[in-house]
Amino acid sequence: MSIVIENVEKTFIDSKKKEVTALKDINFTIEEEEFVVLVGPSGCGKSTLLNIVGGLLSPTSGSVYFEGIKESNPNLGIVFQEIALFPWRTVFENVVYGLQERGVSKKQQQEIGNHYIDMVGLTDFKDAYPKQLSGGMKQRAGIARALAVEPDLLLMDEPFSALDAQTRTLMQEELLTIWNRTKLSTLYVTHNIEEAVYLADRVIVLSRHPGQIKEIINIDLPKTGRNDEKYREQSSKYADEIWQLIRHDAEAALKE
Numbered sequence: 001m002s003i004v005i006e007n008v009e010k011t012f013i014d015s016k017k018k019e020v021t022a023l024k025d026i027n028f029t030i031e032e033e034e035f036v037v038l039v040g041p042s043g044c045g046k047s048t049l050l051n052i053v054g055g056l057l058s059p060t061s062g063s064v065y066f067e068g069i070k071e072s073n074p075n076l077g078i079v080f081q082e083i084a085l086f087p088w089r090t091v092f093e094n095v096v097y098g099l100q101e102r103g104v105s106k107k108q109q110q111e112i113g114n115h116y117i118d119m120v121g122l123t124d125f126k127d128a129y130p131k132q133l134s135g136g137m138k139q140r141a142g143i144a145r146a147l148a149v150e151p152d153l154l155l156m157d158e159p160f161s162a163l164d165a166q167t168r169t170l171m172q173e174e175l176l177t178i179w180n181r182t183k184l185s186t187l188y189v190t191h192n193i194e195e196a197v198y199l200a201d202r203v204i205v206l207s208r209h210p211g212q213i214k215e216i217i218n219i220d221l222p223k224t225g226r227n228d229e230k231y232r233e234q235s236s237k238y239a240d241e242i243w244q245l246i247r248h249d250a251e252a253a254l255k256e
């Protein structure tokens with residue numbers, strides 16, 4: 001599915017009754033089968049923008065079009081930093097929750113649930129409860145749940161930022177493998193530049209106060225084997241370029 005974000009602006013009223021422009025003049029597209037990553041310093045409006053695209057927040061002005069249709073109701077898969085699995089449901093029951101809600105037959109729930117549980121490598125844990133899972137496994141269950149509704153668009157807000165560095169690297173690799181199988185249009189938020197370069201077709205760099213698009217960078221690397229030695233130099237060039245764009249704003253954010 002292609003998504004067009006047109007002239008989006010978002011203003012909040014802060015605790016001192018002052019207007020805060022969180023986003024201004026936001027224009028970009030997510031093409032069919034494209035993985036777009038939003039990066040920027042703390043407070044630049046990444047989550048606000050993801051929530052607007054996901055229909056969880058309304059823009060103050062501007063519009064989001066799905067397949068050319070304004071404010072339609074697309075099928076979304078959403079993964080947040082803290083995966084809210086139901087503690088009283090098993091992995092399988094959590095994964096098929098959205099399907100149950102839609103009245104999908106038990107047989108189809110079995111097929112679809114098992115398919116995505118296999119895809120995220122949780123087959124042996126399908127009957128486990130969330131408290132029996134590691135952080136990485138919980139994220140995988142959350143990803144399977146988001147995929148199970150067979151969404152038109154996948155929205156991910158810092159899904160791996162609570163994980164330790166090694167688990168995070170493995171999850172990034174897994175996500176790219178899954179993406180190569182599903183080719184879902186994806187909007188992904190992170191403040192981690194290397195993660196952005198590793199995952200993205202395009203990186204949208206936001207600046208802060210107000211959150212505006214500073215630059216859109218095409219990552220011209222293949223989507224398989226991105227971690228190979230031969231792409232290291234090019235990857236770090238992209239990462240440097242992005243860091244130079246963010247650095248000033250990130251320093252300013254530190255001082256607030």
Ligand SMILES: Nc1ncnc2c1ncn2[C@@H]1O[C@H](COP(=O)(O)OP(=O)(O)OP(=O)(O)O)[C@@H](O)[C@H]1O
Pocket residue numbers: 012013014020022040041042043044045046047048049191
């Ligand atoms: N409900 C709200 N009320 C008032 N201000 C808000 C609200 N939500 C967000 N903001 C402000 O909007 C700006 C953007 O916030 P947002 O959380 O989208 O940034 P972010 O880039 O996702 O930050 P982080 O990386 O720290 O999560 C910030 O200045 C924030 O304080």
